[in-house]
Amino acid sequence: MTSYLAVLTIVAVAAITPGPNNFIVMSASLRGGGAAALPAIAGVIAGSITLLVLVWAGAGTLFEMVPEIQPVLRIAGAAYLIWLGFCLIRKASGPDGGSDDLALPATAWGVASFQLLNPKSWVLVVTAVSAVSGTLIGAVSLAVTFVAVMGLCLTIWSVAGQLISRWLVDPRSRRVFDTAMGVLLMGSAAMLLP
Structure with missing residues (x-):
């Protein structure tokens, strides 16, 4: 029970603290409301599951056996975040804040696929799996925890996007916001690099 509470806390902290997943959900909500954020939320959860x-099937052991995978994953994830940040900044410099066609993954599939490049997600999952018993009940409990906690935390970020959208009705405010989001994504990438 103690290890489950520890895992619950780790998942909650990881899911609510700012990061690329939260920025993607908030941005989707900001542009299209709560319904537009649902595919992003579903993608984060599906990718995490x-x-x-994968970790339950042995990918965590693979990371231990071939430690060279970890820096490659970090670099690939950082490169993707830098690209997303650059696209947001470029969009912000366009006329009227640019088009709403962003480089951010807009589909559940795109966001789910991003999880494979997101080192924060890998670390969270490997840590959570190592703290729970190796039984089927442990795996199911962990999956339910991920769905419930991530769903709640990402919904909070979606609501934040809807609230912020009220202040971003003019193009200048939208450009400032998109630039800030781009810089934050690039900053997230910098934290991944050694």
């Missing part, structure tokens, strides 16, 4: 299955 996919990682959970």
Whole structure:
């Protein structure tokens, strides 16, 4: 029970603290409301469950056996975040804040696929799996925890996007926001690099 509470706390802290997943959900909500954020939320959760299955099946052991995978994953994830940040900044410099066609993954599939490049997600899942018993009940409990906690935390970020959208009705405010989001994504990338 103690290890489950520890895992619950780790998942909650990881899911609510700012990071690329939260920025993607908030941005989707900001541009299209809560309904537009649902595919992003579903993608984060589906991608995390996919990682959970992969780690449960032995990917965590693979990271231990071939430690060279970890820096490659960090660099690939950082490169992707830098690209997303650059696209947001470029969009912000366009006329009227640019088009709403962003480089941010807009589909559940795109966001789920991003989880494979997101080192924060890998670390979270490997840590959570190592703290729970290796039984089927442990795996199911962990999956339910991921769905419930991530769903709640990402919904909070979606609501934040809807609230912020009220202040971003003019193009100048939108440009400032998109630039700030781009810089934050690039800053997230910098934290991944050694």
